[in-house]
Amino acid sequence: MSSARTTITDHLNQCHTSPLVHLQSFKSEFTLPSSSDLSLSYRQSFQAVIRHQLWLRDRTAEYAGLAASACDVDDVAVAYPADNSPDLFLSLLACMSLTVRPHNNDIGDGDTAKVRVLPAMINTRWTPTEIERAIGTTDGMHTCNEVESLTLLVYGRGYEQRANDTVGLLRIKGEKCIALQLEEFSFDYASPRGLQECSRSEVVEGATSREVSLSNEDAVILFTSGTSSPRGAKGVRLSHRSLYVQALAKTQSPCQYDTHTKVVATTVPLFHVGGLSSALGVMLGGGSLMFPPATGKGFQPSSILKSIADDESTRSANTLVVVPAMLHALIEYTKQQSPVFPNVRLILVGGQSIAGNVYINTRRMFPNARIVQTYACTEAGSSITFEDLGFATNGSSGGTPPNNNSVSGTSCVGYPPIHIQVEIFDQKSRHMPLRNGEMGIIGTRGPHTMSGYWSRGENNATFLSEADWMLTNDLGMKDPQSGKLYFCGRANDVIRTGGESVLANDVEAILMQHDDIIECAVFALPDEQFGECVCAALVLKQGTRSEMEDASDLLQRIRKHCSRHHLSGFKRPRKVFLFTPALPRNSSGKILKHEIQRKTLAESVMQRSRL
Structure with a gap:
């Protein structure tokens, strides 16, 4: 394992002329953002992260009882049941910065600074029983008597009851747990006009020019859907390096996140690997995360459409990260008016392939957008391949869906970025690569893959090597001529819905x-x-x-x-x-x-x- 100690959060402490966070506000239905919008520059965001760091360390020390305990409290999980917000993202960055053992000159000192915490992103649709099963220790027992665990359930607005119910379930098992409301420090630093704090000469021009050596220590726990685990969702340990290389891939072709990128930050939850990786990609590219006002739980078409409304003052979003079900919802919401949103320049589609009427209507609704289809999984840290569907041809606002099926029922998902290797393996032996054109299990390797699965209360010191192939549970094949990857279905009985x-x-x-x-x-x-x-x-x-x-x-x-x-x-x-x-x-x-x-x-x- 690498001795590098740099965390992905360290890359926030840089200067860009665009704000990192933009909180949009709207006057009425389908109107442009008002002048009361608030923004946080990269420097202001980093100041808020420091506040979150101190708060997390203080709460950890307070509830772990370090002064009175003879145990080495080395299993501290910060679980986040919360909707996407500026402070959820900034608190997560703060928590990820605490996953690497601190240096002497880091924030804090004494016992408080010795605590290493690990964030775990909670699916906000889970019930308390499902949350408890995901973050609790195996059978409520620790395999190492010298290690004591603590769980901080840091909940967002609207999740207090669910957090408290989960705490009750964990305490029944004898586990130390406390529910705390997510602090909203970002409003203490926000500026009404996104005031800049650095000159153009100070701007860091993208992440690609910098040599970085990031830590291979675990940075975050994201959960699978539980497709191969009898206990349900499995925790996936992703390192700082994995998060970095996958976010960096989004600053390169075909996504090309840069200082002009303004992503709607509320479409894909941060507990999904695609949502987190996209937000980090925006940060590395020097772009902005646009937060429209919350109008309810779940995907809200009206709020998203206001966020992307064309705006000469550049306060509207121009990039969408979605699944096809979200595009369908946007289309249905506007079918009586059939509006066009020329401001959108990129639509990143994950979860499932975009096809049929959804593809045609998306082209009509977003005539200037490049559409990029992705194939991803949590264990790979986000996208394994990208298929660039390009722009509407010949100025057409419609167009036919891509006819890219090499075999009936398959979907072309494109090529991997430069740091990712993809091969197809025999389903039975699971170690023999197949020739192009043959169907088998999709495998991948590189610095992007997970460190391993998270077992609370057990030894998590094992690491998947970059030289090791990580096999998915998906079937695929490579096109004999182009080498593109085709997704052929699930190797086990899984339903992908929304x-x-x-x-x-x-x-x-x-x-x-x-x-x-x-x-x-x-x-x-x-x-x-x-x-x-x-x-x-x-x-x-x-x-x-x-x-x-x-x-x-x-x-x-x-x-x-x-x-x-x-x-x-x-x-x-x-x-x-x-x-x-x-x-x-x-x-x-x-x-x-x-x-x-x-x-x-x-x-x-x-x-x-x-x-």
Whole structure:
């Protein structure tokens, strides 16, 4: 492991003429930003980060009880259940700066400065039970008696009850935990006009010209969707170096984040690797993070559209980081007016491939935007490949979707950046690279890959080497002529819906707790808005209320059942289909989900299907 001690936060302490953070405010529907907008320069942002550093160290020392404890408190997690905001990002940067053992001249001294903390980004859609399962120690026990753990649940606005409920669950297991509200230090430094604090001659012209040696120590914990873990979501340990090289890739072609980049910072949550990597890429490129006012939970089309409204005063955003479901929502929200947003110059699409009417309408709505499709996973620290779909051709505001399927059902996801290697491996041996044109497991290696998985209360000192291939759970192939990567589907049973991943087994386990259900199978069907939607095929007991009611009522009862059993909203079925007398199975007794998908594909969500 490298001895370098530089953290990615250290790269914030530089000077650019554009503000890092811009808090937008609006007068009314579809009007331009008002003069009451607030901005933080890079220097002002760094001052706020220092405040967050001191606050985190003080709270850690206070609740760890360092003076009275004989233990080495070396397992301190700062878990963030909070919506995207300037202070969530700045507090995260502060926390990441504390993940490397401090030097003597660093902020703080004595026992307080000896504490090493590790941020863990929490999916805000999780229930308290799911949060506790993700950040708690294995079975509530530590494998090392000399190490004591502490969890600080630093919650944002609207998450106090969920944080307190999670604390209660952790304390039942005997774990030390406290809930604290996220401090909002950024408002103490914000300027009404984004006043600059450095001259043009002092500006650092991008990150690519600097030689850097970043720490390989863990910088942050991001969670997977739990596709291969019996305990659910797995914590992924990403190093400072991983975060840096992946953010730096976004300052290069085809994304080219620079000092002119102004990204809407509320579309993709910071607990998703794409959201965090994009925000860090903006920081390295010297651009700005644009925060429109919050109008509610989740994706808010009206707020996003105001943020990107054309503005001669350069106070509007020009870059979107989205999943196709978000583009669909923007299109549906404006379908009566059909507005055009020429100010947007880049749309970075992740989660799923953009296709069909969503692609055509996106081209119409954003005629001057370059569209870049990405293929990413949490364990790779963000994007593994980029497919540059370019600009609208010949000035056309529409255009047809890219016809880039090398094999039916596959999607072209492009080339990797220079620091990433990608190969396809045999599904059985999982160590033999295949020739171009052959389908197998997608593997990647380089400085971007995770250090390993996080097991609270266990030894996390193992590291995945840059020379080691990290295999995904995805199937892919390389085009024999171009060498581009094609995504061919999931190697295991995972549903991708609205940018989230859902493990079918998780949903099936909850459904089988319903008294009226004999057997079930959870699967995906195509959905224009969400890419894929979670569907359930059910066999019900005869004569029950569930069997007699219509599909709409049954669906609502199934979703309420899932809610009572602490299943997140995005995991709950959106369509149900009834089978009698049993689900189709093969000779080995395994349920044939492909047969279920074939039979249900033509069914409407409002139809009661009896197959």
